[in-house]
Amino acid sequence: MNPTLISALAALAGALIGGLASLGSSWLTQWTQVRARTHERDRARREVLFSDFINEASRLYGDALSHEKDGVLDLVGLYAIVGRMRLISSAAVVASAERTLDAVIDAYLSPNKSLQELRLLMAEGRMNFLVDFSEAGRAELDA
Numbered sequence: 189m190n191p192t193l194i195s196a197l198a199a200l201a202g203a204l205i206g207g208l209a210s211l212g213s214s215w216l217t218q219w220t221q222v223r224a225r226t227h228e229r230d231r232a233r234r235e236v237l238f239s240d241f242i243n244e245a246s247r248l249y250g251d252a253l254s255h256e257k258d259g260v261l262d263l264v265g266l267y268a269i270v271g272r273m274r275l276i277s278s279a280a281v282v283a284s285a286e287r288t289l290d291a292v293i294d295a296y297l298s299p300n301k302s303l304q305e306l307r308l309l310m311a312e313g314r315m316n317f318l319v320d321f322s323e324a325g326r327a328e329l330d331a
Contacts, residue, residue, distance in 0.1 A: 231329055234276060238325040241269045242318060245288050249317060252295035253306065266292065277328060284324040291317040 244266050251262065270285045277285075295317075301309070309315050 230276070234325075234329060237269065237272055237276070238281075238321075238329075241266070241273070241285060241288075242322070244269060245292055245318060245321075248292050249295055252292055252298075253301045255296070256298075256300060257296050263289075263293070278324075281321070281324045281328050284321040288317055288321045 248262060248266060266289055270282065270289060273282050273285055306315075
């Protein structure tokens, strides 16, 4: 076989292998970047959702401590946030959100609290109705 032909075929094979390696490397880099962006976007959505839930639950819990109500209109927003959590969050986060929702409902069903009673509840650690949810949410965001 002609040595010139062998050299030309070796050069073409080397260029083909180099091109395929470059293509594979570029594809892998792009795929990794898209996955990282998707993960960060999902994390940001969850963070906003968890923050909305904490704000709404805190507002309603504070209202429940000083008002007795039979109406559910104020709770609809909180139920909607829990429903959105069911779409994108883990079962542990949803379960802790439902327990928080139960605490808010229980607060509405209990008698109004005076400032003195609130101080006593805080001293006893019974005002920490968001601790389980916060821990479950943090664990999901860190995962």
